[in-house]
Amino acid sequence: MTDLRSWIKAVSASPMKTIVKARNFEIIIDEPQEMGGTDEGASPVEYLIAAFSGCINVVAHLVAKEMNFELRGVEIDIYGDLNPAKLFGQSNEERAGFKQINLSIKADTDADEATLEKWLEAIESRCPISDNLQNPTPVKISYKKK
């Protein structure tokens, strides 16, 4: 299959608030007031785990269809903990990002446990965001002056 390209363009509305264009969509990212933001949108790390849930939903249904069982819907809970010390330049002892991401899926289905175990394994390996989080992804950053 040929590669698919995704892209976004973002501008800073303030040091904490970002306005993103993705195709015809506008996404507002902000920080809560206790972090110094204006709380006009979810935070970057909340959007990260939200994106992950959207990916899991798609792949969960795709794999269920391939495996020929009925999946009437899913509910997904995700949480993660991070220590903000590295972000704030106070310590390098712990990594900057989430230490671990915990994801639980509640599946509305009659499929048996053995089927669901295989299903879960396939979801984890085939979800693009699961791959980008669990395995190293090269990031190439550059800048220029405006």
Place this chain on the structure above:
Amino acid sequence: MTDLRSWIKAVSASPMKTIVKARNFEIIIDEPQEMGGTDEGASPVEYLIAAFSGCINVVAHLVAKEMNFELRGVEIDIYGDLNPAKLFGQSNEERAGFKQINLSIKADTDADEATLEKWLEAIESRCPISDNLQNPTPVKISYKKK
């Protein structure tokens, strides 16, 4: 510093459309019509790179302030390519997610190049999402039946 916990709750509105709650915010994730979705929101991978831009904005301003130079704003462009063959169960030759993420920052500042090189290095290492993408992040997935 003490850990910060982020969490979301998501439900499938359809196999392609996900409605996410993050604190008081609702996020609609969908797929374009050519992918089988109803195109009511950006896609999971678009939200992933959008989240990354929001994180870079925050850290870019935080580090500029610490380094004592004026940063009047940033524009951020991000793109990435992925081969959907693994997602669709057609091939395991290539990874499921983005092969590389390309991020460019246009900075509205009078700081000199040497300063900006240090700034860029600090941003890359201190942004939580940069860390979660570039380095392996454990993901713990579980399911239960509804």
